[in-house]
Amino acid sequence: xxxxxxxxxxxxxxxxxxxxxxxxxxxxxxxxxxxxxxxxxxxxxxxxxxxxxxxxxxxxxxxxxxxxxxxxxxxxxxxxxxxxxxxxxxxxxxxxxxxxxxxxxxxxxxxxxxxxxxxxxxxxxxxxxx
Amino acid sequence: xxxxxxxxxxxxxxxxxxxxxxxxxxxxxxxxxxxxxxxxxxxxxxxxxxxxxxxxxxxxxxxxxxxxxxxxxxxxxxxxxxxxxxxxxxxxxxxxxxxxxxxxxxxxxxxxxxxxxxxxxxxxxxxxxxxxxxxxxxxxxxxxxxxxxxxxxxxxxxxxxxxxxxxxxxxxxxxxxxxxxxxxxxxxxxxxxxxxxxxxxxxxxxxxxxxxxxxxxxxxxxxxxxxxxxxxxxxxxxxxxxxxxxxxxxxxxxxxxxxxxxxxxxxxxxxxxxxxxxxxxxxxxxxxxxxxxxxxxxxxxxxxxxxxxxxxxxxxxxxxxxxxxxxxxxxxxxxxxxxxxxxxxxxxxxxxxxxxxxxxxxxxxxxxxxxxxxxxxxxxxxxxxxxxxxxxxxxxxxxxxxxxxxxxxxxxxxxxxxxxxxxxxxxxxxxxxxxxxxxxxxxxxxxxxxxxxxxxxxxxxxxxxxxxxxxxxxxxxxxxxxxxxxxxxxxxx
Amino acid sequence: xxxxxxxxxxxxxxxxxxxxxxxxxxxxxxxxxxxxxxxxxxxxxxxxxxxxxxxxxxxxxxxxxxxxxxxxxxxxxxxxxxxxxxxxxxxxxxxxxxxxxxxxxxxxxxxxxxxxxxxxxxxxxxxxxxxxxxxxxxxxxxxxxxxxxxxxxxxxxxxxxxxxxxxxxxxx
Numbered sequence: 001x002x003x004x005x006x007x008x009x010x011x012x013x014x015x016x017x018x019x020x021x022x023x024x025x026x027x028x029x030x031x032x033x034x035x036x037x038x039x040x041x042x043x044x045x046x047x048x049x050x051x052x053x054x055x056x057x058x059x060x061x062x063x064x065x066x067x068x069x070x071x072x073x074x075x076x077x078x079x080x081x082x083x084x085x086x087x088x089x090x091x092x093x094x095x096x097x098x099x100x101x102x103x104x105x106x107x108x109x110x111x112x113x114x115x116x117x118x119x120x121x122x123x124x125x126x127x128x129x130x
Numbered sequence: 131x132x133x134x135x136x137x138x139x140x141x142x143x144x145x146x147x148x149x150x151x152x153x154x155x156x157x158x159x160x161x162x163x164x165x166x167x168x169x170x171x172x173x174x175x176x177x178x179x180x181x182x183x184x185x186x187x188x189x190x191x192x193x194x195x196x197x198x199x200x201x202x203x204x205x206x207x208x209x210x211x212x213x214x215x216x217x218x219x220x221x222x223x224x225x226x227x228x229x230x231x232x233x234x235x236x237x238x239x240x241x242x243x244x245x246x247x248x249x250x251x252x253x254x255x256x257x258x259x260x261x262x263x264x265x266x267x268x269x270x271x272x273x274x275x276x277x278x279x280x281x282x283x284x285x286x287x288x289x290x291x292x293x294x295x296x297x298x299x300x301x302x303x304x305x306x307x308x309x310x311x312x313x314x315x316x317x318x319x320x321x322x323x324x325x326x327x328x329x330x331x332x333x334x335x336x337x338x339x340x341x342x343x344x345x346x347x348x349x350x351x352x353x354x355x356x357x358x359x360x361x362x363x364x365x366x367x368x369x370x371x372x373x374x375x376x377x378x379x380x381x382x383x384x385x386x387x388x389x390x391x392x393x394x395x396x397x398x399x400x401x402x403x404x405x406x407x408x409x410x411x412x413x414x415x416x417x418x419x420x421x422x423x424x425x426x427x428x429x430x431x432x433x434x435x436x437x438x439x440x441x442x443x444x445x446x447x448x449x450x451x452x453x454x455x456x457x458x459x460x461x462x463x464x465x466x467x468x469x470x471x472x473x474x475x476x477x478x479x480x481x482x483x484x485x486x487x488x489x490x491x492x493x494x495x496x497x498x499x500x501x502x503x504x505x506x507x508x509x510x511x512x513x514x515x516x517x518x519x520x521x522x523x524x525x526x527x528x529x530x531x532x533x534x535x536x537x538x539x540x541x542x543x544x545x546x547x548x549x550x551x552x553x554x555x556x557x558x559x560x561x562x563x564x565x566x567x568x569x570x571x572x573x574x575x576x577x578x579x580x581x582x583x584x585x586x587x588x589x590x591x592x593x594x595x596x597x598x599x600x601x602x603x604x605x606x607x608x609x610x611x612x613x614x615x616x617x618x619x620x621x622x623x
Numbered sequence: 624x625x626x627x628x629x630x631x632x633x634x635x636x637x638x639x640x641x642x643x644x645x646x647x648x649x650x651x652x653x654x655x656x657x658x659x660x661x662x663x664x665x666x667x668x669x670x671x672x673x674x675x676x677x678x679x680x681x682x683x684x685x686x687x688x689x690x691x692x693x694x695x696x697x698x699x700x701x702x703x704x705x706x707x708x709x710x711x712x713x714x715x716x717x718x719x720x721x722x723x724x725x726x727x728x729x730x731x732x733x734x735x736x737x738x739x740x741x742x743x744x745x746x747x748x749x750x751x752x753x754x755x756x757x758x759x760x761x762x763x764x765x766x767x768x769x770x771x772x773x774x775x776x777x778x779x780x781x782x783x784x785x786x787x788x789x790x791x792x793x794x795x
């Protein structure tokens with residue numbers, strides 16, 4: 001559709017508002033979850049594509065319905081690529097570093113399905129934003 | 131978007147606010163995070179001059195390196211006579227060791243598009259061009275997708291937000307020329323020509339692309355515009371130092387643990403960036419220097435690590451902000467070799483239009499090569515310094531004027547290293563191949579004392595039938611031991 | 624850019640596939656501002672032919688309607704354009720500052736020694752071309768080597784032989 005006014009824009013924003021809550025603070029629909037995969041040049045060079053595929057396959061294999069995998073840009077933590085952000089409704093978002101295919105499967109099985117955080121792979125972030 | 135700057139966070143993200151948080155291929159993600167709201171506000175509630183004024187009041191300065199006030203640039207173009215004006219985004223990130231623009235282009239392309247439409251409105255331009263490096267294929271692809279989506283939703287094209295304002299933009303590819311980061315060269319290249327700079331004045335704001343008033347801004351500069359519109363100029367004014375407002379993205383690389391992009395408020399110290407955010411130097415090595423400003427900048431030593439970063443302070447310590455490359459070096463890095471590396475780059479990238487840069491950078495490079503090969507003389511050091519100063523004063527464009535900076539700054543802070551190379555034929559960092567020290571292979575040495583006897587400085591220790599050792603600090607690399615040894619036990623550098 | 628001027632000799636023209644010329648002609652005819660888009664046209668031509676020999680430059684000059692000298696001026700100015708054919712595998716060693724600090728020079732030397740060519744040259748069997756490139760923006764992986772589109776990060780001198788072998792094997 002074509003946006004002709006600020007009201008038109010507000011409508012689209014409203015429709016997509018759930019993304020903001022879930023990604024910034026983990027507020028969203030009960031049971032909803034998202035896995036964000038950093039897919040920029042350096043991420044892809046370290047295997048982010050394979051990570052993304054592994055996540056998608058595992059979600060399918062486990063027949064999880066409310067879990068989305070989203071390709072995103074990078075958070076700038078090049079030393080820990082591929083990076084993955086897991087947003088589960090009702091929990092603070094968690095970042096993981098150096099997520100290969102193996103770890104991707106584990107994230108789905110442990111974090112998403114059992115709410116068990118993979119402590120050894122957690123990436124501490126230290127930034128606020130505008 | 132929260133308007134609070136948290137105290138405990140080391141980083142604060144304005145330009146990178148959406149990177150890693152939204153799907154760059156899905157415009158609705160961008161809209162969810164208040165995307166295109168600033169544009170709507172500008173087009174429906176503000177006059178072009180008000181927008182330029184607002185950006186001027188915010189204190190935003192060019193993030194490509196120069197630091198020229200963005201709002202002022204916009205006002206110049208807006209006031210320039212003529213109906214046909216252009217807006218160009220410089221996405222030709224040429225500094226080797228900087229990749230923040232690439233990250234924004236790949237991770238949040240719509241923020242650039244939105245800011246460009248705002249900039250077009252504020253400068254009176256209806257056409258925009260994004261000049262992007264051909265070396266960034268993924269960024270090109272994502273930008274093209276974003277442009278198509280923005281057109282489909284009416285953020286580009288005719289009568290945007292029903293305001294009667296028309297704006298469209300397209301991509302122009304670079305082809306690998308560092309000099310095209312200079313705005314007059316860039317304009318030549320956008321026109322399909324060799325990217326050679328032209329003299330200023332006339333400035334692009336009077337006569338730029340196709341001879342029309344043109345504004346050129348960098349990607350990171352544009353990325354800061356939508357938040358300024360949404361949060362107001364006072365908000366931006368409140369972040370940073372007296373002369374430099376807002377944040378700056380740095381590409382932290384080299385001998386550092388946490389290689390990556392960091393966005394910090396102006397006024398953060400280098401020590402905080404390198405040791406707190408960057409996690410320090412790997413392998414317990416010692417910090418030696420940090421280089422900012424790429425081939426146009428200089429090195430900063432341990433002594434100046436507590437300098438709060440802004441455009442002026444970095445200039446005062448002999449470097450510059452530049453586009454944001456920040457290369458950390460440990461003590462295995464030879465400063466003469468680093469100067470040579472940058473000069474090799476600039477002499478190769480010199481477009482050849484003015485003599486002072488074309489010939490001057492070449493001669494400087496040759497002298498540096500002589501020094502790193504251990505053939506330098508006292509006169510070479512004098513010539514190098516003189517040459518650097520004259521190129522700086524006489525070159526036509528920014529590339530040439532700043533090309534001597536890496537030489538001048540290393541000569542200033544690491545004079546002893548230059549002298550070591552020239553007088554003692556030594557490279558203490560151990561990276562200049564020709565100056566590496568001689569040693570003896572214990573596997574092959576049978577202890578015949580032949581080398582020991584010929585050594586003019588008596589710097590070889592050892593008894594008969596025992597392995598000999600060369601005391602490196604006294605060795606003058608005369609090669610006598612190498613020639614005397616019949617068992618190939620002396621290792622020549 | 625003071626690129627080595629590769630002499631354009633008047634004799635020995637290279638015969639290039641007709642369908643390539645046709646493809647380029649179709650592309651150029653669809654471009655509105657031909658002169659202003661010269662760089663784009665040359666990008667396309669290099670994509671089609673693999674390199675930009677004098678025949679292709681003359682063809683572009685006639686199609687766009689500008690002197691061949693101007694086309695040559697642009698081709699020789701930008702480092703992205705090459706006038707010599709390149710090997711099947713393009714080995715690009717990143718020489719950006721971050722890679723340089725991580726001793727990329729030694730990696731480049733090792734490739735040169737292993738392949739028996741200098742940077743900018745192609746092996747006789749037309750299998751490998753060795754180049755040094757400006758920053759590719761993957762500083763997190765320094766030192767970085769690209770072979771075609773494949774990225775090899777954190778390369779050590781010892782890895783060089785294996786990398787070459789990997790692509791040699793792939794061709795057998």
